[in-house]
Amino acid sequence: MDDVTRIPVGGERPYDVLVGRDLLGALPGLLPGATRAAVLHAPPLKALADAVGERLRAAGVEPLAIEVPDAESGKQIDVAAACWDRLGAAGFTRTDAVVGVGGGAVTDLAGFVAACWLRGVRWVPVATSLLGMVDAAVGGKTGINTAAGKNLVGAFHPPVGVLADLATLDSLPAVDLAAGLAEVVKCGFIADPAILDLVERDPAAATDARGPATRELIERAIRVKADVVAGDLRESGVREVLNYGHTLAHAIEQNEGYRWRHGHAVAVGLVYAAALARLAGRLDAPTAERHRVTLTALGLPVSYPAEAWPRLLAAMRVDKKARGARLRFVVLDGLARPAMLEGPDDALLEAAYQEVCAR
Numbered sequence: 001m002d003d004v005t006r007i008p009v010g011g012e013r014p015y016d017v018l019v020g021r022d023l024l025g026a027l028p029g030l031l032p033g034a035t036r037a038a039v040l041h042a043p044p045l046k047a048l049a050d051a052v053g054e055r056l057r058a059a060g061v062e063p064l065a066i067e068v069p070d071a072e073s074g075k076q077i078d079v080a081a082a083c084w085d086r087l088g089a090a091g092f093t094r095t096d097a098v099v100g101v102g103g104g105a106v107t108d109l110a111g112f113v114a115a116c117w118l119r120g121v122r123w124v125p126v127a128t129s130l131l132g133m134v135d136a137a138v139g140g141k142t143g144i145n146t147a148a149g150k151n152l153v154g155a156f157h158p159p160v161g162v163l164a165d166l167a168t169l170d171s172l173p174a175v176d177l178a179a180g181l182a183e184v185v186k187c188g189f190i191a192d193p194a195i196l197d198l199v200e201r202d203p204a205a206a207t208d209a210r211g212p213a214t215r216e217l218i219e220r221a222i223r224v225k226a227d228v229v230a231g232d233l234r235e236s237g238v239r240e241v242l243n244y245g246h247t248l249a250h251a252i253e254q255n256e257g258y259r260w261r262h263g264h265a266v267a268v269g270l271v272y273a274a275a276l277a278r279l280a281g282r283l284d285a286p287t288a289e290r291h292r293v294t295l296t297a298l299g300l301p302v303s304y305p306a307e308a309w310p311r312l313l314a315a316m317r318v319d320k321k322a323r324g325a326r327l328r329f330v331v332l333d334g335l336a337r338p339a340m341l342e343g344p345d346d347a348l349l350e351a352a353y354q355e356v357c358a359r
């Protein structure tokens with residue numbers, strides 16, 4: 001394990017995110033005393049899950065491979081229930097553990113399975129997508145989707161460690177790598193503008209999984225998230241800033257039957273949130289426009305059909321940040337100055353949407 005960066009995530013249950021190549025050797029050490037570990041994975045990551053299983057077995061931990069449907073198809077209650085049946089049949093106890101090998105969807109599911117089994121057993125995400133490394137695997141939000149919306153059932157259940165193995169990005173499709181950069185850009189706008197400078201200087205370098213720019217972007221984004229969740233695991237306040245762009249994004253995902261990539265929806269949602277802040281008189285026009293320009297340079301979508309608006313507005317009403325009938329949006333009062341916009345009226349919401357309508 002050469003050249004490993006260790007990023008601490010503080011709080012009531014602190015742990016580290018390890019960033020580097022070929023990190024699997026670190027996995028058994030994160031689970032002292034475990035006799036069994038379920039290894040949840042989707043078909044595209046089977047070979048890596050097998051390798052994880054071998055590492056665990058060599059360290060005296062019996063692996064239980066559980067294959068789940070890929071991507072959002074796995075974030076379903078029946079899939080979670082099938083996982084719990086497998087843990088029950090294998091007699092998993094509180095010293096046993098769950099490992100999620102995959103992108104954000106699989107690690108969200110794995111964390112949720114771990115959070116509920118015996119009311120909480122240890123878990124480790126082995127993040128294999130860029131989005132998983134910088135966001136989904138970090139911070140302890142776990143969950144599944146329901147018919148009413150995205151991530152509506154879940155638990156805050158921090159892992160005991162996170163492996164962000166850069167070698168796994170070698171097989172990640174370019175479109176998924178770019179999707180993950182939407183969350184990285186989000187971190188740039190809410191907290192670390194150096195991220196934006198890096199991306200804008202050379203967008204192609206940002207999408208080169210093996211390049212130094214990508215690693216720096218990954219580490220910067222993880223530090224932004226780690227700093228925020230350390231102070232507010234359960235999203236009682238400041239953690240809401242990590243939801244920048246997500247109010248519209250989750251509505252788009254639901255509207256698309258979860259066939260859109262999360263990162264793509266976030267890109268549109270970021271442009272929308274910036275337009276909202278500008279029209280509310282909170283954000284200057286150049287910074288709002290910077291959202292569209294930077295995300296476009298990465299090949300990400302920044303628009304959505306006009307006719308979807310009524311459905312999107314309805315879906316936004318179940319956003320977790322809403323309070324009763326009052327919608328709440330994360331906006332910017334300036335670069336790296338996130339704040340809340342409380343209860344904007346429908347006319348303002350729709351006017352901002354005009355700015356993301358497909359032109």
Ligand SMILES: NC(=O)c1ccc[n+]([C@@H]2O[C@H](COP(=O)([O-])OP(=O)(O)OC[C@H]3O[C@@H](n4cnc5c(N)ncnc54)[C@H](O)[C@@H]3O)[C@@H](O)[C@H]2O)c1
Binds near residue numbers: 103129262
């Ligand atoms: N818990 C959180 O804090 C949090 C944060 C952000 C996003 N999320 C969730 O994460 C999910 C999105 O994550 P994602 O973008 O990783 O999507 P994903 O998990 O759906 O993965 C996208 C695709 O890439 C494949 N893949 C992943 N790694 C690969 C690799 N190394 N090689 C080849 N294929 C690979 C997957 O199998 C899938 O087909 C959403 O469900 C979102 O809600 C959660």
Ligand SMILES: O=C(O)C(=O)C[C@@H](O)[C@H](O)[C@H](O)COP(=O)(O)O
Binds near residue numbers: 235
């Ligand atoms: O970690 C957080 O907090 C986030 O909001 C990060 C988001 O990127 C992520 O998509 C998260 O899953 C959204 O959370 P939700 O509570 O709106 O479902």
Ligand SMILES: [Zn+2]
Binds near residue numbers: 135262
């Ligand atoms: Zn997200």
